[in-house]
Amino acid sequence: MLNIQIERNSSNNCYDEVFVALAKYKERDFEVMFSGSWGCKFDKDSNTLNADRGDKELLLEKYHGIKLLKDFPAEGFNFRKVVEEELSKGLPVAVVVDTYYIPWLTQYYKLQHYDHVFLIIGYNDEEYFTTDSQFAKPFSKISLDDFNQGLI
Numbered sequence: 001m002l003n004i005q006i007e008r009n010s011s012n013n014c015y016d017e018v019f020v021a022l023a024k025y026k027e028r029d030f031e032v033m034f035s036g037s038w039g040c041k042f043d044k045d046s047n048t049l050n051a052d053r054g055d056k057e058l059l060l061e062k063y064h065g066i067k068l069l070k071d072f073p074a075e076g077f078n079f080r081k082v083v084e085e086e087l088s089k090g091l092p093v094a095v096v097v098d099t100y101y102i103p104w105l106t107q108y109y110k111l112q113h114y115d116h117v118f119l120i121i122g123y124n125d126e127e128y129f130t131t132d133s134q135f136a137k138p139f140s141k142i143s144l145d146d147f148n149q150g151l152i
Helices: 014-025 056-064 079-088 144-150
Strands: 040-043 048-051 093-098 115-123 127-131 140-143
Touching: 014 056, 014 115, 079 093, 079 115, 093 144, 127 144, 140 144
Parallel strands: none
Antiparallel strands: 040 048, 093 115, 115 127, 127 140
């Protein structure tokens, strides 16, 4: 199991906290990825001012050398194999899972659907070991059944 934890920061959402944790784990800076955080744009069609937080993933890669891989092909895709390969290289795996299937999020588990991001840091034959900034201990477990149903 990898030794990585996600720190809780009330200014960040779960996506931001995973990005920060990954950067710290790889001993990289991450601050420039937030350079668009105060940005906004005026939408003349709706006459509203909207937040335009920039593309954090692009900024993370451009200024900090961290590239996130996503959008794996659906046909014949073996997620478990990817997890095993990445963890064997010492890399945690960030995942988006429906909160309805995340047991440590007791206020949502089997009650409400909502996207949530956390890191897989280990595994065994029956479950994944995870770290999550939201409402969790330093690490939690999710069964393969819950995980596979909730993976987004």
